[in-house]
Amino acid sequence: MPPLPSHEYHVGIICALHIEMAAMRAMLDEEHGTFSKKAIHDHNTYFGGQIHNHNVVIACLPAGIDGVVAAGTVAKDMSRTFEQLRFGLLVGTGAGIPNLEAGVDVRLGDVVVSRPSGVYGGVVQYYRGKSKAGGMWEPKGMLNAPPVVLLTALQSLQAEYELEDSRMPSYLAKMLERRPKMRSMGYARPEMDKDVLYLAAYHHVVGRTTCDACEVAQTLARPPRVSTDPQIHYGVIASGDRVVNDAVTRDRLRQDYGALCVEMEAAGLMNDFPCLVIRGICGYADSHKNENWRRYGAATAAAYAKELLLHASIEETSQEKPVQQILGKSSETTRSEQDWAEQFFSKKQVTFQ
Template identity: 35%
Template structure:
């Protein structure tokens, strides 16, 4: 039976699909300890990734936001007192920016994005930490705290390793292994086909009351004049 004090990484997922993906990437899953506090409202998946013992929890169904996440973290830290690092891992939303002379800005569907501090800011902006003023640029009014030094050092290490690795970062192989292990996940969790990754120009407005399940090509059209033309990447899936 695992000891609750042996777990050092806390992993929070906001929605079910993020939780499923996290569980699928565990190298091994551990049984739930019998001595969890009775007032802990979380449901956990325990396991290991590499040499790290990981605790994964998700927000209650249909409940999102800071207050729900805070409650989950509070119970997790009480039940697993030696957690050293907390991670919020999941699906990100954002606006892709394509600049022909700046390939590092070219975000595609299925990319994994890791933010880092720059110019004294944390690298993660809370959605309500800013304001729009007519005819002016978006004004940032606050940002979240920076990650701990250990994680910032890890980012530098991973970045240098990727730069020196002529065979890519190995993510595609890891994802393929997981999908082979859980073939039922392929339909909804494999990387989208490249032909579906269309970047519409900012002037194209997606209908507010779209039919459920309808594609952007159906709703907005696939006229080339509405799309930002982007060249294929040298290797599919390479950031």
């Protein structure tokens, strides 16, 4: 069916990569197609559809452009074109931060969901702050927590998991059944032996595109899982404008913030676009390569987003204020924030890809 009038869409979904948008589109129960009518100066491309009883609109960051500023721009333009949006979901991939000592066994293909924890609202902008004695890092400024309607849906879904199995495996299987090309493209789950976590101090062999030459003795032993279904982890997501592929810095984010995941867009949304962040894990933020998991990670994040919307009632959603009415201060990164970022990474000798 053709797209509905813009005011009938109450849920906005933002993806950073085309593979994430494809996975989210594959989860639609009904497709409405691409929109041609947009607000002036809105350069986003939108695809509309329905998930359960929610009319949703999906947008993707421009090709080759990522980071917190780009995400914030896409969100602001979306809220102008779809003036009755009530909340958003940031759905895509991220790098996992395991904490085996604490029993937090984040693995490839799992999903990390932003949820308030301690003093953080679910997302922390990790390069904003100042260094303190002893190498400690004190964050500066706080990001908003997700809206109550999404936190309530989150609680309802967690309660459901205590009673019933997740619907995510069924959603993933139906996706591959309806769209068989996605299996050949890599959206199916890779073999479990392809999920390897190396010691933080062990670096990828220079010049090799795979980990075939990396030493097995340098891996961390983890107990086998009974099920291959993705597990869900709730807590803090670290967000910044740099790709982290250094395990020492990754572990520092866990130590400083209790982060379970690191990514590059969420900090640009939280204070201007009320949303929840959902990340399918496709790597471990180290120097080793896990490209085989990227599309599957996008698929698991999309499947979780679909299951979450089952627990967000239409009535509660419609009672939320439109995003346009609650837009706050600009989330664009200032020059001083960029200086803090450079200081943070130079002190920790991070390498980027």
